[in-house]
Amino acid sequence: MSGGNLAVRGLGKAYAGVRALDDVSISIAAGEIVGLIGPNGSGKTTAIDCVTGLQRPDTGTVELDGTDVTSWRPDRLAHHGLVRTFQQVRTFESLTVRHNLRVAALGRRPRSRRLADLVRPDGKDRALRARLDELVDTFALGPVADRPAGQVSYGQRKLVEFAAACVVPPRVLLLDEPVAAVNPTIGNLIRDRIRDLNAAGTTVLLVEHNIELVVGLCHRVVVLDQGRTLAQGRPEEVLARDDVQEAYLGG
Numbered sequence: 001m002s003g004g005n006l007a008v009r010g011l012g013k014a015y016a017g018v019r020a021l022d023d024v025s026i027s028i029a030a031g032e033i034v035g036l037i038g039p040n041g042s043g044k045t046t047a048i049d050c051v052t053g054l055q056r057p058d059t060g061t062v063e064l065d066g067t068d069v070t071s072w073r074p075d076r077l078a079h080h081g082l083v084r085t086f087q088q089v090r091t092f093e094s095l096t097v098r099h100n101l102r103v104a105a106l107g108r109r110p111r112s113r114r115l116a117d118l119v120r121p122d123g124k125d126r127a128l129r130a131r132l133d134e135l136v137d138t139f140a141l142g143p144v145a146d147r148p149a150g151q152v153s154y155g156q157r158k159l160v161e162f163a164a165a166c167v168v169p170p171r172v173l174l175l176d177e178p179v180a181a182v183n184p185t186i187g188n189l190i191r192d193r194i195r196d197l198n199a200a201g202t203t204v205l206l207v208e209h210n211i212e213l214v215v216g217l218c219h220r221v222v223v224l225d226q227g228r229t230l231a232q233g234r235p236e237e238v239l240a241r242d243d244v245q246e247a248y249l250g251g
């Protein structure tokens, strides 16, 4: 995998009078894990939404490996290796866990190949089946792989969502609270998978309230407060700052 540099400059976004982001700039070098943290409502999800094309920023630009991708649609960004997960899981509830991964895999292919794969009998689709088996295995989803996603635990659905984002290893992965409301076993599994992906070359932007996870994983953190960048730097140094602690207590 090559590339994975993300440069966000001067991002601004307002929702009906609420200034969610104000002149936010974040640069992430290929291979980094950067934490985007801050109190509730500080603009973290809005930042991810603007970077991944779900929201159109009012101001600012997003560059992926030097290409201006501002306001590109999410599927176009995914084809260029920029992928996200959501704070609230978005699995297809009536499809099995394995089928959810298959849909994600087909979604990452060019349209022409997607159609061919959909009509191809499952048995001939060996490479895809092998990749799905591998994901089921590494995300510990074996026991529930053939159950509808709507019938597995919330933590397992978080794993499905994460695994779906990795069907093709992304160049840049944006994770929106991947361990929120999951048990420690699943939380540790998710932490390990983030490490593995990063070791294989994926750049990661991690939005997370679990500070232990952030400190354990991130090379740098960026702190947002009321839509503005309050601080950035090494996790231990930034978290020790009085203004950062005050922002959290006030949030």
Ligand SMILES: Nc1ncnc2c1ncn2[C@@H]1O[C@H](COP(=O)(O)OP(=O)(O)OP(=O)(O)O)[C@@H](O)[C@H]1O
Pocket: 015, 016, 018, 019, 020, 038, 039, 040, 041, 042, 043, 044, 045, 046, 047
């Ligand atoms: N679709 C929307 N319409 C109106 N206001 C919104 C919308 N989305 C977010 N906001 C507001 O924008 C601000 C930033 O919200 P955002 O969800 O980006 O923060 P956050 O840091 O991700 O919060 P949390 O940690 O609670 O998930 C908040 O004041 C929020 O109420």
